[in-house]
Amino acid sequence: MAFLEINNVTKSFSQGTAAVKEFNLHIEKGELVSFLGPSGCGKTTTLRMVAGFEIPSTGHVSINGEDITDKPPNKRNVGMVFQAYALFPNMTVGGNIGFGLKLAKKPVEEIKQRVDEMLSLIHMPGLGNRYPFQLSGGQQQRVALARALAIRPAVLLLDEPLSALDAKIRVSLRAEIRAIQRQLGITAIYVTHDQEEALSISDRVVVMNEGRMEQVGTPFEIYNFPQTEFVAHFVGTLNAMSAEVRDVASSQLVVQGQTIRAAQKLEGVRAGDTLMISLRPERLSFAADGKKANVIQCMVENITFLGSIVRVQLHLGESLLYMDTFNNPFLELPKLGDKAEITFSAEAVLVLSPSAAAA
Amino acid sequence: MRKTNIWAWIILIVGILYFFVPLVATLDFSLRAEKDVYPSFEAFRTVFSDPEFYQNFGSSLGWSVLTIIFSTLLIVPTTYWVHYRLPNWRPAVEFVTLMPFVVPAVVLTFGLIRLYCCDPLPLISSPLLLIAGYMVLSFPYMFRAVDTGLRAIDVRTLTEAAQSLGAGWGTVLFQVIFPNLRVAILSGVFLTFAIVIGEFTFASLLSWPAFGPYMEYMGASRAYEPAALALISFTLTWGSTMIIQRIGRGRGGETQVAGTR
Numbered sequence: 001m002a003f004l005e006i007n008n009v010t011k012s013f014s015q016g017t018a019a020v021k022e023f024n025l026h027i028e029k030g031e032l033v034s035f036l037g038p039s040g041c042g043k044t045t046t047l048r049m050v051a052g053f054e055i056p057s058t059g060h061v062s063i064n065g066e067d068i069t070d071k072p073p074n075k076r077n078v079g080m081v082f083q084a085y086a087l088f089p090n091m092t093v094g095g096n097i098g099f100g101l102k103l104a105k106k107p108v109e110e111i112k113q114r115v116d117e118m119l120s121l122i123h124m125p126g127l128g129n130r131y132p133f134q135l136s137g138g139q140q141q142r143v144a145l146a147r148a149l150a151i152r153p154a155v156l157l158l159d160e161p162l163s164a165l166d167a168k169i170r171v172s173l174r175a176e177i178r179a180i181q182r183q184l185g186i187t188a189i190y191v192t193h194d195q196e197e198a199l200s201i202s203d204r205v206v207v208m209n210e211g212r213m214e215q216v217g218t219p220f221e222i223y224n225f226p227q228t229e230f231v232a233h234f235v236g237t238l239n240a241m242s243a244e245v246r247d248v249a250s251s252q253l254v255v256q257g258q259t260i261r262a263a264q265k266l267e268g269v270r271a272g273d274t275l276m277i278s279l280r281p282e283r284l285s286f287a288a289d290g291k292k293a294n295v296i297q298c299m300v301e302n303i304t305f306l307g308s309i310v311r312v313q314l315h316l317g318e319s320l321l322y323m324d325t326f327n328n329p330f331l332e333l334p335k336l337g338d339k340a341e342i343t344f345s346a347e348a349v350l351v352l353s354p355s356a357a358a359a
Numbered sequence: 360m361r362k363t364n365i366w367a368w369i370i371l372i373v374g375i376l377y378f379f380v381p382l383v384a385t386l387d388f389s390l391r392a393e394k395d396v397y398p399s400f401e402a403f404r405t406v407f408s409d410p411e412f413y414q415n416f417g418s419s420l421g422w423s424v425l426t427i428i429f430s431t432l433l434i435v436p437t438t439y440w441v442h443y444r445l446p447n448w449r450p451a452v453e454f455v456t457l458m459p460f461v462v463p464a465v466v467l468t469f470g471l472i473r474l475y476c477c478d479p480l481p482l483i484s485s486p487l488l489l490i491a492g493y494m495v496l497s498f499p500y501m502f503r504a505v506d507t508g509l510r511a512i513d514v515r516t517l518t519e520a521a522q523s524l525g526a527g528w529g530t531v532l533f534q535v536i537f538p539n540l541r542v543a544i545l546s547g548v549f550l551t552f553a554i555v556i557g558e559f560t561f562a563s564l565l566s567w568p569a570f571g572p573y574m575e576y577m578g579a580s581r582a583y584e585p586a587a588l589a590l591i592s593f594t595l596t597w598g599s600t601m602i603i604q605r606i607g608r609g610r611g612g613e614t615q616v617a618g619t620r
Contacts, residue, residue: 084516
């Protein structure tokens with residue numbers, strides 16, 4: 001039995017809209033799982049059902065074997081960090097961190113000790129007497145994290161905690177959150193619409209779309225082996241195109257009149273059928289640098305310099321392809337309008353599931 | 360820039376004159392109670408030596424404190440709930456709170472008298488009816504002040520943050536929402552106090568001792584004392600609101616309502 005179980009959970013609102021459909025997820029103790037998806041995909045609603053702020057229409061949520069589906073939020077021992085910080089403006093930093101402990105009627109000495117411990121954990125020792133309005137956004141969110149952790153919750157829920165912060169602080173704070181989560185060994189759910197954030201911080205990622213789980217896997221699996229077209233498109237940049245099956249046995253496909261081969265076995269299709277395939281931009285390279293299993297002829301449409309990488313936009317018949325290549329000062333780039341031979345391995349060709357292709 | 364400054368000063372001076380000229384004129388008139396003596400404090404002496412002045416002012420003070428307590432206990436949780444769970448009800452609640460602006464006080468009072476004169480709720484002789492009437496009078500001011508205060512804080516997130524830390528509804532309301540609405544509640548309290556302290560219709564028709572009917576009586580029977588009384592009433596009301604403000608505001612650093620800097 002997993003530490004946190006979300007079984008067959010659905011959530012429909014009074015207007016009849018189903019925000020979450022048949023959600024099943026088991027999370028092990030100490031694991032950090034991210035819910036990733038676009039706005040309105042149901043990720044926050046699912047998190048709020050774990051927190052107790054929404055009641056599932058059907059299904060159950062249990063923590064450590066105890067069914068908490070109908071428990072009010074204040075009885076669940078679940079810590080939550082909000083996008084808007086939600087620090088109590090009338091209380092000092094220390095007051096905020098000690099709030100939950102005070103409610104739990106812990107002795108004053110213990111509260112003081114725990115507050116100091118938490119302040120050290122978030123690298124803000126000695127700032128316990130400040131008021132929230134005297135802190136920067138990043139500091140406020142650290143205090144919110146400390147406040148949620150001070151009660152030693154069974155599960156920590158983070159609802160887009162870094163969305164309101166600027167890019168640099170976001171990157172440093174997410175590393176800090178991950179380090180603290182690992183150090184305390186706390187089970188956590190992290191909601192975000194930022195794929196980079198989800199991939200960098202999580203043990204596993206749940207990609208959601210229109211209330212459904214599209215795919216659950218490690219960040220490596222999600223990025224490299226997307227199982228649906230939505231996941232492939234949503235996570236990372238992707239070249240997706242339709243391909244006609246030429247030969248099932250040898251996994252040969254025809255894309256815009258050019259024959260390529262996939263390493264993946266083609267199942268449930270026949271010669272002449274149409275499939276969706278995808279190629280990550282970083283899996284493509286110029287054939288001049290060494291040919292791989294597949295070589296295709298393209299035309300260079302545009303070249304964008306992005307610092308550490310150079311993005312080349314290519315025309316393959318009527319399809320557009322992106323190719324990412326590492327920047328180096330001696331790189332000889334083709335000119336716009338030039339013909340270019342592009343190569344990629346058979347493993348780079350991802351055949352998306354036929355159902356997704358049909359959709 | 361310079362032109363703007365001149366206009367700002369002109370507007371300020373006009374505002375000050377508008378506010379202080381009637382007060383100075385009233386003061387001047389109240390100091391002429393004795394022939395050939397200026398200034399004469401006879402009108403003030405008469406007022407302060409009248410035991411009814413203390414009785415009526417004390418009563419009004421009591422009514423206003425009770426109104427403030429009950430009104431706060433009714434309006435704050437109601438407005439909070441409307442913000443937190445029933446935002447669609449806000450126009451309806453707002454409409455109800457505007458009742459004293461739409462229905463004249465005399466109509467409201469007769470309505471109360473007719474409704475509560477006899478069974479099943481014979482409250483006519485209870486001060487509860489007067490307090491309830493005053494609460495209705497305070498609705499627009501209390502509701503608007505609290506509503507504005509609640510708009511300035513993230514009610515939903517603060518409530519949920521407190522709940523996730525183990526807080527029940529009482530704790531959420533009294534330890535999280537109330538303290539963060541202190542400034543807003545205080546503005547409602549000042550207005551309620553100012554209205555109740557000089558209110559005439561309810562107290563007079565329900566036959567309760569109050570400062571409003573006393574001032575009316577003095578105005579009808581004396582010449583200089585009503586002017587003195589108006590100034591005393593003004594000073595006392597102002598003084599009382601300043602005391603409430605001093606008690607309510609607490610330390611300077613705590614008055615920040617919400618948000619980052």
